[in-house]
Amino acid sequence: MTENRWLQMIEQNPGHSAWYIERWRSMAAAGDDLDGEARLVDAMAPRGARILDAGCGTGRVGGRLAALGHRVTGIDLDPVLIEAARAEHPNAEWIVGDLAEVDLGATERFDVIVCAGNVMTFLDPATRVDVLARIRSHLAPEGRAVIGFGSGRGYPFEEFFADAAAAGLSVSQNLATWDVQPFDAASEFLVAILSGS
């Protein structure tokens, strides 16, 4: 039995991924703003940056960044979502893989690694430090990771900060939202900006 919460949901409901794809499609059709994460990442990145979308899902964030001219690779363990990303955003590279094991090769280093949409809270808890260490090892020397997730999802922010430190990542800034509201002890969401320490 997997401890990964996304895989558990697929096991319990094989239609979960198709439902998730449709959910984003109907929000897009309704004109909802789905680009908040991509706007922050674009502001952080040089033009034509190398960007890794870690736990990319349907490519919602990375696809927008590719449309803005960045060179994007996305990785996700759900092949149904990767298929949707390939169909909807052919201007980026989409890979099926586990963030706990990803190794894109010695020369693949990223200016920004974005991990949006509560990905950290779906991981098998035993792999959290491994995932953060893989993120760190794929950062370019001046690269930064930006990781966002909500409270009340089984991964207290203090544990995340300890895990990030154990993985060799140091926090350069904490935000409470993707539109750059300040983080404090009462914040219910964290957007952490980290670099290799």
Ligand SMILES: C[S@@+](CC[C@H](N)C(=O)[O-])C[C@H]1O[C@@H](n2cnc3c(N)ncnc32)[C@H](O)[C@@H]1O
């Ligand atoms: C709520 S979705 C967010 C998708 C996307 N980041 C977004 O914001 O639109 C969470 C994603 O995390 C992915 N995920 C969970 N554990 C993973 C792992 N170990 N490696 C890669 N992807 C993982 C799931 O497959 C799923 O696509």
